[in-house]
Amino acid sequence: MSLEGLSINFATIKQGGSFGVMVDACLKQGITTISPWREHVQGVGLEEAARIVSENGIRLSGHCRGGFFPAIDEDGRRKAIDDNKRAVDEAAAMNANCLVLVVGGLPKGSKDIRGARQMVEDGMAELLPYAKAAGVPLAIEPLHPFYAADRACFNTLKQSLDLCDRLGEGTGVAIDVYHVWWDPEVEEQVARAGRNNQILAHHICDWLVPTTDPLNDRGMMGDGVIDLKGFRSMIEKAGFFGPQEVEIFSYNWNAKPIDEVLTTVVERYRTVC
Amino acid sequence: MSLEGLSINFATIKQGGSFGVMVDACLKQGITTISPWREHVQGVGLEEAARIVSENGIRLSGHCRGGFFPAIDEDGRRKAIDDNKRAVDEAAAMNANCLVLVVGGLPKGSKDIRGARQMVEDGMAELLPYAKAAGVPLAIEPLHPFYAADRACFNTLKQSLDLCDRLGEGTGVAIDVYHVWWDPEVEEQVARAGRNNQILAHHICDWLVPTTDPLNDRGMMGDGVIDLKGFRSMIEKAGFFGPQEVEIFSYNWNAKPIDEVLTTVVERYRTVC
Numbered sequence: 001m002s003l004e005g006l007s008i009n010f011a012t013i014k015q016g017g018s019f020g021v022m023v024d025a026c027l028k029q030g031i032t033t034i035s036p037w038r039e040h041v042q043g044v045g046l047e048e049a050a051r052i053v054s055e056n057g058i059r060l061s062g063h064c065r066g067g068f069f070p071a072i073d074e075d076g077r078r079k080a081i082d083d084n085k086r087a088v089d090e091a092a093a094m095n096a097n098c099l100v101l102v103v104g105g106l107p108k109g110s111k112d113i114r115g116a117r118q119m120v121e122d123g124m125a126e127l128l129p130y131a132k133a134a135g136v137p138l139a140i141e142p143l144h145p146f147y148a149a150d151r152a153c154f155n156t157l158k159q160s161l162d163l164c165d166r167l168g169e170g171t172g173v174a175i176d177v178y179h180v181w182w183d184p185e186v187e188e189q190v191a192r193a194g195r196n197n198q199i200l201a202h203h204i205c206d207w208l209v210p211t212t213d214p215l216n217d218r219g220m221m222g223d224g225v226i227d228l229k230g231f232r233s234m235i236e237k238a239g240f241f242g243p244q245e246v247e248i249f250s251y252n253w254n255a256k257p258i259d260e261v262l263t264t265v266v267e268r269y270r271t272v273c
Numbered sequence: 274m275s276l277e278g279l280s281i282n283f284a285t286i287k288q289g290g291s292f293g294v295m296v297d298a299c300l301k302q303g304i305t306t307i308s309p310w311r312e313h314v315q316g317v318g319l320e321e322a323a324r325i326v327s328e329n330g331i332r333l334s335g336h337c338r339g340g341f342f343p344a345i346d347e348d349g350r351r352k353a354i355d356d357n358k359r360a361v362d363e364a365a366a367m368n369a370n371c372l373v374l375v376v377g378g379l380p381k382g383s384k385d386i387r388g389a390r391q392m393v394e395d396g397m398a399e400l401l402p403y404a405k406a407a408g409v410p411l412a413i414e415p416l417h418p419f420y421a422a423d424r425a426c427f428n429t430l431k432q433s434l435d436l437c438d439r440l441g442e443g444t445g446v447a448i449d450v451y452h453v454w455w456d457p458e459v460e461e462q463v464a465r466a467g468r469n470n471q472i473l474a475h476h477i478c479d480w481l482v483p484t485t486d487p488l489n490d491r492g493m494m495g496d497g498v499i500d501l502k503g504f505r506s507m508i509e510k511a512g513f514f515g516p517q518e519v520e521i522f523s524y525n526w527n528a529k530p531i532d533e534v535l536t537t538v539v540e541r542y543r544t545v546c
Contacts, residue, residue: 106482111500113455145418148455149482149498159457182386182421184432209379209422214487225422227384 006269007033007061009203009247010040013258019044023052025258029266033243035062035100035201041090050093060096061245062139062174062201063087068104069123070116070153076107077119084127091136097242098139098200099131100174105150116153124167132170139200140164141174144182146214156180157189164198175235176203176247178218181226187234194238202235204228204273205248216251220264222272232273244273279542280306280334282476282520283313286531292317295531296325302535306516308335308373308474314363323366333369334518335412335447335474336360341377342396343389343426349380350392357400364409370515371412371473372404373447378423389426397440405443412473413437414447417455419487429453430462437471448508449476449520451491454499460507467511475508477501477546478521489524493537495545505546517546 008026016022019040026034041049041063053060066087071077084099091099103120106113124138131138142160143152154160157173157180164171173193180186193199206224211217221228232244246265253261281299289295292313299307314322314336326333339360344350357372364372376393379386397411404411415433416425427433430446430453437444446466453459466472479497484490494501505517519538526534 106498111498111503113498117457145455146484146487149480149484153455154457155455156457182418182426182428184390184427184429207422211419211422211487214419214484225379225384225386227386230384 003030003266003269004033005243006031006266007035007243007245008262008265009035009064009245010037011064012246012248012253012265013261015254016258019049020052022258023056023058025262027056028259029262031262031266032057033059033061035060035064035245035247037064038087038090041094046090046093053094060091060094061243062098062100063091063094063096065100065102066127066138067101067152070104070107070119072107072109077123080104081123081126084123085130088127088131088134088136092134096136098137098172098174100139100141100201102141102143103152103154105148105153113148113153120153121163121166124163124171128167128170137200138171139174140171141176142179144179156183156185157193158185161189161193161196161198165196172198172200174201174203175199177226177228177231178203178205178207181207181231190234190238194240197239199235199238199240201245202232202240202242203245203247205246213251216249216254218248218250220248220253221246221268228273244269276303276539276542277306278516279304279539280308280516280518281535281538282308282337282518283310284337285519285521285526285538286534288527289531292322293325296329296331298531298535300329301532302539304535304539305330306332306334308333308337308518308520310337311360311363314367319363319366326367333364333367334516335371335373336364336367336369338373338375339400339411340374340425343377343380343392345380345382350396353377354396354399357396358403361400361404361407361409365407369409371410371445371447373412373414373474375414375416376425376427378421378426386421386426393426394436394439397436397444401440401443410473411444412447413444414449414476415452417452429456429458430466431458434462434466434469434471438469445471445473447474447476448472450499450501450504451476451478451480454480454504463507463511467513470512472508472511472513474518475505475513475515476518476520478519486524489522489527491521491523493521493526494519494541501546517542
């Protein structure tokens with residue numbers, strides 16, 4: 001079974017430390033699609049990262065991440081837009097399939113989630129022409145409602161796709177099973193996203209029972225309760241055949257040698273995804 | 274300001290230990306509405322609990338809890354129905370305003386959340402005639418999606434109200450701000466529930482940033498990011514003027530003397546709710 005359909009998000013192997021080490025570990029397994037985080041790229045420098053990507057025939061299923069648009073004042077929102085433009089530049093230089101957006105939650109001290117959502121919409125509307133000119137699609141990643149306050153005030157596919165519809169071309173969603181598996185409307189919304197060509201990425205991991213930590217206890221595929229094959233089938237039925245990107249934030253897995261993590265990922269990808 | 278609109282869910286003061294101690298602590302503050310858990314009632318015995326309630330003019334905004342309908346086999350589902358009937362009996366004996374249902378998540382080993390939802394619907398349909406005969410409304414409490422796997426596979430108001438519509442009279446929802454505050458459709462669904470007289474309870478606490486524990490780090494009203502006054506206004510606009518029931522699962526608050534907890538609850542109720 002070819003590993004063309006598999007991508008490694010570098011959060012999964014962040015213990016590798018540097019961009020080069022993580023890329024080499026993927027290549028050693030025969031994995032040629034990745035999704036780095038900005039700090040990994042900036043650690044080695046964008047030019048060098050782009051060279052490594054290009055010379056090794058590596059594809060980027062996404063670049064992580066832009067977003068965090070809400071801020072307590074205009075100055076803060078302005079800085080967020082500027083920073084997002086740099087993220088777009090990075091994504092473009094590495095020819096990433098999309099820039100993944102963790103859109104941001106409530107500004108410090110605020111209880112106005114509707115206001116925060118408006119700031120996200122305004123910020124994306126301002127960023128979009130720049131991203132389109134650079135040829136970088138913007139992928140809203142609806143995060144699990146657990147993160148509504150501090151990371152992303154867009155928490156369902158429906159809500160995110162409604163925003164994509166308002167913003168128009170050049171926007172879409174990153175569908176992470178961890179964030180949306182529980183949603184009673186997930187099937188119809190995945191189908192809707194497919195009809196409108198709004199699926200930009202498909203992230204996988206698993207939901208552990210119990211989940212002991214809200215941030216860093218995501219599971220390896222197969223260790224939890226998500227029907228991953230069923231989910232993939234739903235995604236493909238909607239017309240998306242891009243890679244399954246493994247993104248596992250986990251105290252447990254991030255403490256293991258990255259070769260062990262990747263060997264396990266490949267084995268699970270071949271059996272349960 | 275009268276405390277008629279305030280109810281204390283006994284999870285908030287469970288360190289009190291016994292039904293009598295918790296009731297006395299509430300009465301001492303002038304609070305005459307409560308929502309006990311089954312173990313508190315069973316600890317003192319249903320007859321004695323009903324006597325304490327009746328002799329002190331206490332009202333129950335709810336009885337916690339029934340539910341947990343899904344099970345791996347027919348025998349397990351049958352036992353769940355029987356146990357729910359005992360919960361209905363208790364609620365009836367204490368004249369509770371409703372039986373709160375934490376409907377249950379995935380049966381052990383299952384990845385079929387749609388199947389679990391069907392088990393909930395089937396279980397409630399079977400329980401309903403018994404509950405109606407006893408005069409006890411069944412209140413589905415949609416739980417935060419964090420609990421979809423292990424506690425409740427109904428996680429939004431819309432999903433829960435759709436089920437109530439299918440089941441008909443004698444069913445409704447318990448709206449807990451902690452579970453639904455993030456929902457982009459919360460306003461329209463609260464209004465819908467009001468139109469159909471489906472609001473049976475209104476629970477309050479707060480969402481802390483950060484929330485360090487997924488189960489036991491709920492906040493005291495005012496310490497988090499939920500717009501409680503705005504939420505109450507939305508609920509009253511929908512036609513529900515029943516008590517605000519304080520339900521705080523918290524390592525922090527459950528470690529304090531219950532008089533201190535209740536004094537704080539009263540102060541916050543008067544200022545931020």
